[in-house]
Amino acid sequence: MPIDAAKALAAEPRTGELTWTTKDVQLYHLGIGAGIPATDPDELRYTLESRLHVLPSFATVAGSGSPSVISGLSMPGIEVDLAKVLHGGQSLTLHRPIPAQGTATATGRIAAVYDKGKAAVLVMRTEVADAGGPLWTNDAQIFVRGEGGWGGDRGPSTRLDAPTGEPDRTVERPIREDQALLYRLSGDWNPLHADPEFAKLAGFEKPILHGLCTYGMTLKAVVDMLLGGDVGQVRSYTTRFAGVVYPGETLRIRMWHTAESTRVAVSAVERDDAPVLADTVVEHS
Numbered sequence: 027m028p029i030d031a032a033k034a035l036a037a038e039p040r041t042g043e044l045t046w047t048t049k050d051v052q053l054y055h056l057g058i059g060a061g062i063p064a065t066d067p068d069e070l071r072y073t074l075e076s077r078l079h080v081l082p083s084f085a086t087v088a089g090s091g092s093p094s095v096i097s098g099l100s101m102p103g104i105e106v107d108l109a110k111v112l113h114g115g116q117s118l119t120l121h122r123p124i125p126a127q128g129t130a131t132a133t134g135r136i137a138a139v140y141d142k143g144k145a146a147v148l149v150m151r152t153e154v155a156d157a158g159g160p161l162w163t164n165d166a167q168i169f170v171r172g173e174g175g176w177g178g179d180r181g182p183s184t185r186l187d188a189p190t191g192e193p194d195r196t197v198e199r200p201i202r203e204d205q206a207l208l209y210r211l212s213g214d215w216n217p218l219h220a221d222p223e224f225a226k227l228a229g230f231e232k233p234i235l236h237g238l239c240t241y242g243m244t245l246k247a248v249v250d251m252l253l254g255g256d257v258g259q260v261r262s263y264t265t266r267f268a269g270v271v272y273p274g275e276t277l278r279i280r281m282w283h284t285a286e287s288t289r290v291a292v293s294a295v296e297r298d299d300a301p302v303l304a305d306t307v308v309e310h311s
Contacts, residue, residue: 028104028105028106028173029103029104029105029106029139029146029148029170029173030102030103030104031103031139031141031176031178032103033102033103034101034102034103034104034136034139034148035103035136035138035139036103037101037102037103037135037136038135039133039134039135040101040133040134040135041131041132041133041134042089042131042132042134043089043129043130043131043132044088044089044129044130044131044132044154045089045128045129045130046084046088046089046127046128047127048075048078048126048127050087050088050212051078051080051084051126051127052072052073052075052078053211053212054081054084054087054212054242055072055073055081055084056073056208057205057208057209057211057212057239057242058081058083058209058239058242058243058246059199059201059202059205059243059246060072060073060246061073068250068255071255072246075126078126079123079126079257079258080123080124080125080126080257081242081245081246081249081257082118082120082123082124082162082245082257082260082263083118083238083241083242083245083246083263084124084242085118085120085124085154085161085162085164086116086118086164086238086241086242087212087213087214087238088124088130088154089130089132089213090212090213099111099148099168101135101136103136104136104148106170106173110170110171110172110173110228111168111169111170111171112168112169112171112267113166113167113168113169113237113238113267114147114167114168114169114266114267115166115167115184115264115265115266115267115305116164116165116166116167116237116238116241116263116264116265116267117164117165117167117262117263117264117265118162118163118164118165118262118263118264119162119163119261119262120161120162120260120261120262121159121160121161121162121163122158122159122160122161123257123258124161124162125156128156129156130154130155130156130161131154131155131156132152132153132154133152133153133154134150134151134152134153135150135151136148136149136150136151137149137150137151137165138181139178140178140179140180140181141174141175141176141177141178141179141180141181142169142174142180142181143174143175143180144171144172144174144175145169145170145171145172145173145174146169146170146173146174147167147168147169147170147181148167148168148170149165149166149167149168150165150166150168151163151164151165152164152166167184167266184266184305185266185305186289186305186307189280189282189289189291191282193280193281193282193291194252194281194282194283195251195252195280195281195283196278196279196280196281197247197251197278197279197281198276198277198278198279198295199243199247199276199277199279200276200277201235201243201271201272201273201274201275201276201277202273202274203273203274204273205235205239205273206219206220206233206234206235206236206239206273207219207220209235209236209238209239210236214236214238216236218230218233218234219233219234219235219236220233221233230270232272233272233273234270234271234272235270235271235272235273237267240267240271240277240292240302240303241263241265241303243277243279244265244277244279244290244292244303244306245260245263245308247279247281248279248281248288248290248308251281252281252283252288253310259310259311260308260309260310261309261310261311262307262308262309263307263308263309264305264306264307265290265303265304265305265306265307266303266304266305266306267302267303268301268302268303268304268305269294269300269301269302270302271294271302272294275294275295275296275297276294276295276296277292277293277294277295277302278292278293278294278295278299279291279292280292280293286309286310286311287307287308287309287310288307288308288310289306289307290303290306290307290308291303291304291306292304292306
């Protein structure tokens with residue numbers, strides 16, 4: 027069996043240094059669609075170094091994402107075909123605001139391995155701290171198709187009851203044709219998002235947008251629409267990747283807002299509101 031759960035869980039954590047600059051933050055923000063209109067003062071907070079603040083989802087790519095999801099797939103006990111890998115979900119906990127430039131230590135490990143029958147789920151945890159203490163904790167849930175069925179723990183259910191009532195805000199965000207090509211410059215080089223032939227091998231008609239790009243676009247919409255543009259209010263952000271989205275499509279982002287959290291549902295407009303992000307919660311102050 028390509029995945030040895032006991033060996034993966036017992037493996038020593040991998041530690042590496044992350045370094046990022048304002049340029050990395052600006053590139054990430056552009057990759058998730060910031061800067062339109064280019065002279066809008068609200069957008070300049072994402073694109074102009076003299077005003078820069080950091081959207082918390084930048085944590086998923088800081089230091090080019092190392093230790094990254096891809097490097098995590100080479101941990102002891104794990105040997106999988108990249109074409110069978112899908113990013114199933116993402117959880118981010120912020121311990122304090124992310125500085126616009128910095129150096130930190132990232133410690134990555136396999137926190138859990140679950141048997142979903144037709145797939146295995148790996149939970150890859152990365153904890154990041156700098157000289158001032160903890161910055162953030164990232165959990166990536168990775169589905170590996172065809173690698174389940176060994177009788178292991180199925181793990182907890184991540185499904186939430188659907189939000190009730192009409193959303194407080196609904197916005198649409200277009201995805202440019204070159205969005206995935208720009209976003210991948212922040213460190214996720216999986217050919218699934220750029221190479222048509224590789225995408226076909228993975229079962230898709232053409233390259234798909236990174237789930238984490240949609241993740242970032244969605245958080246930006248919540249921060250801009252409901253939190254007054256204040257990135258420091260975000261405490262945590264969790265989602266389940268419910269379906270793919272293709273460059274050139276439009277995201278419909280529905281938000282149900284309370285004082286302490288916002289529930290979000292994201293769909294693809296051109297495909298009859300096909301689900302893209304589900305069970306999505308932004309906790310905030």
